[in-house]
Amino acid sequence: MQLYKNNTLKIYNSLTGEKELFKPIHEGNVGMYVCGPTVYSNVHLGNVRTFMSFDMIFRYFLHLGYKVRYVRNITDVGHIVDDVDDGEDKIAKKARVEQVEPMEIVQRYTVDFHDVLKQFNFLPPSIEPTATGHIIEQIEIVRQIIEKGYAYETNGSVYFDVVKFNETNHYGKLSGRNIDEMLANTRDTDGQSDKKNPQDFALWKKAEPEHIMRWPSPWGVGFPGWHLECTAMSTKYLGETFDIHGGGMDLKFPHHECEIAQNEACTGHSPVNYWMHANMLTLNGKKMSKSTGNNILPDEIYNGGSPFLSKVFSPNVARFFMMQAHYRSILDFTNDGIIASEKGFNRLMEGIDILKDLQPGSTSTLDIASWQQACYDAMNDDFNTPILIANLFEGIRFVNLIKDGKETLTAADLKTLAETLNTFTFDVIGIKNEKTAANNSDKLEGVVDLLIQMRLEARANKNFALSDQIRDQLAALGIQLKDGKEGTTFSIQ
Template sequence: MQLFESNELKIYNSLTGKKEIFKPINEGHVGMYVCGPTVYSNVHLGNCRTFISFDLVFRYLKHLGYKVRYVRNITDAGHLENDADAGEDRIAKKARLEQIEPMEVVQRYTVDFHNTLNKFNNLPPSIEPTATGHIIEQIEIIKDILEKGFAYEMNGSVYFDVIKFNKTNRYGKLSGRNVEDLIHNTRETAGQTEKKNPQDFALWKKAEPQHIMRWPSPWSDGFPGWHLECTAMSTKYLGEHFDIHGGGMDLKFPHHECEIAQNEAATGQSPVNYWMHANMLTLNGKKMAKSTGNNILPNEIFSGDNNILSKAFSPSVTRFFMLQAHYRSVLDFSNEALLASEKGFFRLMEALGSLKSLAISASTSAFDVNSWKNECYEAMNDDFNSPILIANLFEAVKHINNIKEGKETISENDLSLLSEAMNTFIFDVLGLVDAATEENDSDKLSSTIELLIKLRAEARANKDFATSDKIRDELAEIGIQLKDGKEGTTFSIQ
């Protein structure tokens, strides 16, 4: 289905600060890159909101008929936190605390990330490259930037020269910052590092003797800077100039700003036409933070095992809650908000079920379905405005209930059109899952795990500990933990 020719999609471009008509570089094709997670802990709900937002973008572009190459990376390299000049990288720190290999940390939390997004019914990206799988590409970009004079080596590390770059380009164009202000704000720290200027950022860091994750390079055994990996992977799979780059609002500066600078220094052109940023998620009006306890993990929502919510909420209800706010708006997560979303979600699903049994009682309809459908497209074409789309869906719910009660009439053609459009927008575009299907899948999973627990108990009774351990370990690998107790074996899904 090719709808894009007759639709005028507008995207809010963070680079220009305004909505712009979307025109892909190659007609009918879209290249989109989204910054993925650093896999050192369980993916948090704020990150999930970002990935759900771009799943909506991905789904809608596909629905319009575009062939989309969606690239989302996994940060599994040992760069320092926020690309700092000193300290310990988060993956290595977790490995040291748990006395395991860094790549065990990476594997564990990559699996958690995939499992969590699967529960939210996110579509997988077209390509999911890793930072460690693209060290060679990163080294080649550093060589290129050095050759063009926008970087310098110092004691085995390589830094991007922001001041020199800013003489011919504009560093800060995305975030609206200017280098003069940055210099003024960081003057006190000058001389405390080996960099020429505090604003300069690492392209390559020489590894300290105790640093675990390291690779050979022309400058030292070390590791790439945080910003460089996204430049390497986005350009490798989407080209030096592509359509959309997305991520959380917190990545606008310095991460995305540095990406633009690296690309322009290496290629001489701006890398991306449309920069998109999803806003933050707060909890009870305050910023989510593990350190303060004002935090909740997705699986704690689904299981009800938390001190914040009054009950468990399904992944689809949680996804629906997130999509009820525009991706560029701050969204506050609370028990009251989830309860209201659950009520609305079930109203939507009930109306969808009613469509199958509605009576056709006229050749014309009281409800103008064509006009309503156009309003749904207008909402999504206005920078993926999911809350307005959902409001339109509830407008349809009102008419469906009126038809059901005999207060309105609908023709056979309009009923078919309404049914198709409701299913398309609810399932294909918003990516929701029917509550009955979700519960059925959950019941099937529980039954399967209980069967494996029974087979494991039989193996243990027969002293076949190899099989018993194999069942336990392989379930653990996919995030299902078995716990043996006096009352028998129970399980939890991580």
């Protein structure tokens, strides 16, 4: 259903500082790019919150009937320590410390990233490109920027000329920074002698002999700058101008500012219509930091082991907790906060469960149409999940009134109430229906037990070919059978 035709969605645009009516470039289609992780360590909870915000936004676009191309990259090269132009690539540094290939580091932490997001019930993006897979495109963009006169080569490296660009454009428009003030306040650092100005940033860096990840280019053997990869991948898959670019608030400067400059230098126009930024996650009122120990890893929430939590919580509860804050607000993660969220989550789930057994009446005494519209109004106001959740609890209040015989709904209104509660809870907010998952698990166990029994009968009848076929085909599906003294058991790999 093309619900977007009946919904007026407003999005807060970081570029203008205002909520703006969302009008996609192509009707019925949305192109959205979100900066993904740098895969040199385990994904941290702050990253999870950012990606969860855009997962929710992706889900709502899909619910409205848009065809969405959601691109979220994997940064597997070119991200320098402290996000400056001089230093050691984080992936290469980790590989050198552990004495493994850089791509082993990339693979390990990409798998970890996907495993964590799966726990929190994320939808996969439409495309998940890697920086190393788009070196040719990045080199081509560097070449175009040089041709346009906004970059210069020196000693095998290529730098973006910020001052030259600012003569005809506005470097700092996204972050609200002034180039003259930035130049005046920038201290000299090692290696900046190659630059015309301290604010110039690397498009391509010469690889020193000890640098592991390197590629040939017209300027010598080297590797791309961090900002360049997102420009290359976003425009390759979404076009020179696309609808939405998202990421964490910490990426606004310099990363996204540099992206805008690179795109405008190449094409002469702005690359993105709506810039969106998710705010940070704090822990007990302080910034999360591995170095200070004020940190929780995502798996510590549902597996335990964190000194900050009194018990384990399901990923569903953690997701619900995060959705209770607006994506542009700072969210403070506390033990008391997630305990309170768990109580609310359980009340919501119980209400949805009760709803299935309610019987319709002959008349409706509750205004379900207005309540449903309030749910859409909340999401249409820059994806306001806290207000949406408040409305969902109002729906649960209706459920309890009907259960207690104090209110009635016609069959049509009861259906609307049920569909709206289920859609916004499971499809939009992204809560996993644990009862459905449990039921599916029970069904799977029943089917596997039946196949185990058939295999035992086949072996008793000396039909070993069928017995082996059952075992091997289950193994191909990731279900391993284990024969023991107590019988045959199975595990899912």
